[in-house]
Amino acid sequence: MSVYRPKTTVEQWRILQAVVDFGGYAHAAEQLNKSQSSLNHAVAKLQQVLGVQLLEVRGRKAYLTDIGEVMLRRSRQLTQTITELEQLADNLHFGWEPEVRLAIEMVCNRAPMLPVFADFNRESRGSRLVIDDTVLTGTLEQIIEQSADVVITHNLPKGVLGEPFGEFRMELVCHPQHELATLPQPIKQADLLNHLQVVIRDTASKPAETSGWLKAEQRWTVSHFDEALRLVKSGLGFCWLPTYMTEQSIARGELARLIIDGSSHRSGLLYLVLPKGEKTGPCAKLLANKLLEMKPQVVSNVVELGQA
Structure with a gap:
């Protein structure tokens, strides 16, 4: 040739x-x-x-x-x-990284980050940004194995420090005509046993079911929130979903909020972690600083997660 x-x-x-x-x-x-x-x-x-x-x-x-x-x-x-x-x-x-990898717990609302990403793009000097969606132990894996430069997580591994980044909140939802929505609120955990639960697959190479209510006899596993939301809206089952994804659907009557006896919702903190510590490159530090300077801080939500 x-x-x-x-x-x-x-x-x-x-x-x-x-x-x-x-x-x-x-x-x-x-x-x-x-x-x-x-x-x-x-x-x-x-x-x-x-x-x-x-x-x-x-x-x-x-x-x-x-x-x-x-x-x-x-x-x-x-x-x-x-x-x-x-x-x-x-x-x-002079040591500027050609690529920066950002791992974000899938529970995190990305919308408030978009202006930060645009600002970072202008100052990144041509470095590529790779954004990984992670779930549960998949996020911890990114931290422990240092496979990501910047990580946003709701769970810190033992001995790892993180900077508070925002809050998370989740709630249990189903279709308004689902049988669970017709029961008197709050419902009992036992009421969930015979209904289909939709969960999000853990992204770890060796996932571990260490959190979340996973006792339903029927369970469907999906890889992303969007698919879970579509299934729940179709009336197929129930799922714990982030409030930033459910609020408008509940207001429009497309979803119904379920209250479990002893658990009206779940909430906590998100953290920004630099897994490589002092070895973190200047471009990754630039991204981390811009995320931490974001005002107002990201308010995110945690979902009920699981594995196949």
């Missing part, structure tokens, strides 16, 4: 951009500290190898042709990519 060899150079495209941006060859030559004749030659050569006219000179000013406008727009993407690539190499040379 033949290898394509570019006919043009990045420098030629940068000269074309300068001629357009500074209104002509003379001003561009001053800004680039080059001779006007060298710029003329570079643009002429560019047009020659491409076989199209990019600029036309009227009076003392150069104007883009229709073809030139299209090519100029694409060339700006090229030179911007080259600039970012060179900047990334410089950043990596």
